[in-house]
């Protein structure tokens with residue numbers, strides 16, 4: 001049995017994760033913590049893996065504590081940039097048997113959407129991303145959109161693609177979205193939505209749209225459990241659930 005603790009257990013994703021862990025035959029939910037609880041409860045409960053669905057402003061402190069105490073972490077919380085990842089790598093160097101998975105999106109379909117988009121991107125002159133989420137989301141662009149843009153930009157750099165054409169010289173602030181690594185990302189916040197993304201690709205005479213929709217938070221749970229099962233045997237930093245999937 002894998003002993004699992006959940007951080008952010010009273011939140012939308014944390015609560016769903018507690019249910020999924022309780023239902024998994026090979027996992028035991030040993031701690032459910034939220035804001036104000038002491039992280040020491042994790043060691044007292046013998047947690048081997050912590051799942052973090054908290055907030056971008058607190059996740060780094062949680063991870064520093066987990067790494068210091070040799071507890072593996074599976075992280076869905078957003079807000080990771082290169083600087084944060086570098087900090088984690090250096091913290092993990094001091095605890096070589098500990099693993100941390102940062103997964104911008106745990107939905108298997110969303111991971112596939114990101115991979116398909118990166119594969120397609122070098123074949124098209126234009127690429128833009130539209131992410132659509134529930135209006136209670138605190139960060140924009142979404143972690144998924146940022147990661148998709150980075151994967152697309154890497155693929156285009158590797159292929160020697162030209163910069164994306166855009167003749168805009170006059171624009172209202174924000175009208176062309178955010179620039180993430182040279183890729184335009186547009187955010188929609190709408191009641192009724194959960195998590196959705198379109199990658200729009202265009203060239204002379206054709207367009208390709210790759211769209212993924214999470215219609216319920218249960219869609220993230222297979223990926224969370226995959227992370228929980230694999231992280232104990234994957235020391236160091238892993239970014240992206242695709243590394244735990246056989247996509248070759």
Ligand SMILES: NC(=O)c1ccc[n+]([C@@H]2O[C@H](COP(=O)([O-])OP(=O)(O)OC[C@H]3O[C@@H](n4cnc5c(N)ncnc54)[C@H](O)[C@@H]3O)[C@@H](O)[C@H]2O)c1
Nearest residue numbers: 008010011012013034035053054058076077078104105106
């Ligand atoms: N990777 C994915 O697949 C995925 C999917 C959905 C959401 N997310 C991300 O997960 C995060 C949480 O999303 P949500 O919709 O559940 O948010 P939420 O606001 O519903 O839940 C966050 C919870 O964290 C708690 N919290 C805040 N500070 C804490 C601390 N220091 N220690 C413990 N708990 C603390 C809050 O009280 C709250 O209960 C966001 O960053 C979101 O973007 C990722």
Ligand SMILES: O=C(O)C1=N[C@H](C(=O)O)CCC1
Nearest residue numbers: 078104105137142143144195
């Ligand atoms: O609901 C959220 O918040 C989500 N956050 C992640 C992101 O920012 O990409 C994953 C999708 C849902």
